[in-house]
Amino acid sequence: NAGVTQTPKFRILKIGQSMTLQCTQDMNHNYMYWYRQDPGMGLKLIYYSVGAGITDKGEVPNGYNVSRSTTEDFPLRLELAAPSQTSVYFCASSYQGHALAKNIQYFGAGTRLSVL
């Protein structure tokens, strides 16, 4: 089972460059999330989506954009890369039914991004 797949695994960007981090899930989950993890810190939510065509900001959305055209895909776009965006990015997905208390999020392996 593939689960949540993220590409690329590593990337080095120059300041001002743009890139898209790809995320795909094959579990037919309706919810998808993007987090960033800085060294020694917990994960912080960037954006999330509750279904195709619906996205919303998380705790740290500045400098990022997302779209959700299909259930499976949730790409994260960095338009003008800055050193402050050097981090490890994780995509996650979950199925949200009526029982919110039983939700489990499934994570991809992450994308390690350096902006120099």
Added chain:
Amino acid sequence: KQEVTQIPAALSVPEGENLVLNCSFTDSAIYNLQWFRQDPGKGLTSLLLIQSSQREQTSGRLNASLDKSSGRSTLYIAASQPGDSATYLCAVTPQGGSEKLVFGKGTKLTVNP
């Protein structure tokens, strides 16, 4: 604003020892609390999920407890093994919104052979 704190930040124990990892949260209005494991260079793997109405969950050598009123959870690992070495993250799902997890910074566990 919900905040999650994990103590200690790092822990080193000899193989075979029983150990406890601690997690505290500031707002008791949560749907659930989850414990994750993170290996270096890897994503997160969910270990245990405790719903707000539950007191504990068990999986193999792992036991997680939840005291929602005091804002605390513990992860108990019995008979630790070198393969348990990883970072353990605690996260809560606050009520009042969609399923947005709030994470602690984690406890890095090293089990020495």
